[in-house]
């Protein structure tokens with residue numbers, strides 16, 4: 001029987017219950033997959049706590065994974081049993097088997113492992129749209145990336161560097177600083193010990209940054225605004241420390257006619273064409289050696305609560321996966 005990690009009542013890590021589940025046969029347009037690696041994401045924490053609303057209770061946690069097709073429903077012609085696949089941002093990921101719309105899947109190239117794919121489909125696609133679509137990072141741009149040693153962070157630092165940017169990262173410990181430096185950061189700031197705004201001013205000789213990528217939220221606001229040059233872009237894409245509080249629009253004026261956006265993956269990857277464009281670009285970046293996928297933590301699926309505890313307590317670096 002298939003196993004999954006379900007949330008019956010939102011709450012702490014103990015809300016993640018490992019149990020047997022029935023997996024139906026795939027309906028029209030659907031595919032059943034046996035999952036080999038499941039991505040661990042901070043977004044999974046938001047669904048577990050109720051900050052982000054799941055469609056109902058109970059729900060299976062998790063949003064990205066990779067595996068092999070075991071059955072296809074009526075009308076599915078582009079996937080077949082045995083195909084190696086991965087999917088992006090679809091709740092229900094913490095499971096040994098699941099049914100999913102075929103349109104959410106991409107096929108994996110031979111050189112991409114299940115573990116890499118399970119990390120690339122949500123975290124990688126997010127980094128892709130943040131650096132290429134939300135703000136087009138180009139050579140010479142100065143970029144600030146908060147939580148630079150995290151899952152998103154280590155991918156973003158590498159890619160921004162490969163695009164020719166000058167990359168400043170913030171991190172919570174010396175060990176994380178070393179990791180961020182090894183993954184493309186030119187400068188690292190220990191933001192729990194140092195005033196990160198003052199350090200950005202010092203590093204940039206008061207020229208500040210063209211763009212700030214902020215997935216930390218509450219604790220880095222409004223400091224992030226002070227790190228931007230006039231007409232720079234504040235990209236608030238997450239809430240690891242809590243949501244950014246409401247603020248007056250005039251703050252953008254006060255900090256130099258800034259722009260601000262609160263993007264999400266589904267709005268940048270909303271069509272099959274965008275999904276394939278993003279996935280192809282990511283897979284090529286990994287195969288060509290431009291992007292290393294740092295999978296620094298692996299847990300058994302049944303230990304999802306432990307994985308959440310470590311992620312929330314800032315004990316992880318890079319990406320984590322769960323093994324069904």
Ligand SMILES: NC(=O)c1ccc[n+]([C@@H]2O[C@H](COP(=O)([O-])OP(=O)(O)OC[C@H]3O[C@@H](n4cnc5c(N)ncnc54)[C@H](OP(=O)(O)O)[C@@H]3O)[C@@H](O)[C@H]2O)c1
Pocket residue numbers: 040041042043122123126147148149150151152153170171172173176215216219237238239240241242263264265266311312313314315316317318
């Ligand atoms: N908008 C989108 O489309 C989208 C898509 C995917 C992910 N995201 C966001 O991207 C961010 C990163 O996600 P991820 O899965 O890669 O997680 P992660 O960066 O691996 O983990 C979160 C990191 O945030 C830092 N942090 C700062 N204050 C924290 C606090 N009070 N509690 C916990 N962590 C804190 C920690 O790094 P330090 O110890 O170095 O401070 C921690 O390791 C999250 O906010 C997530 O929601 C957004």
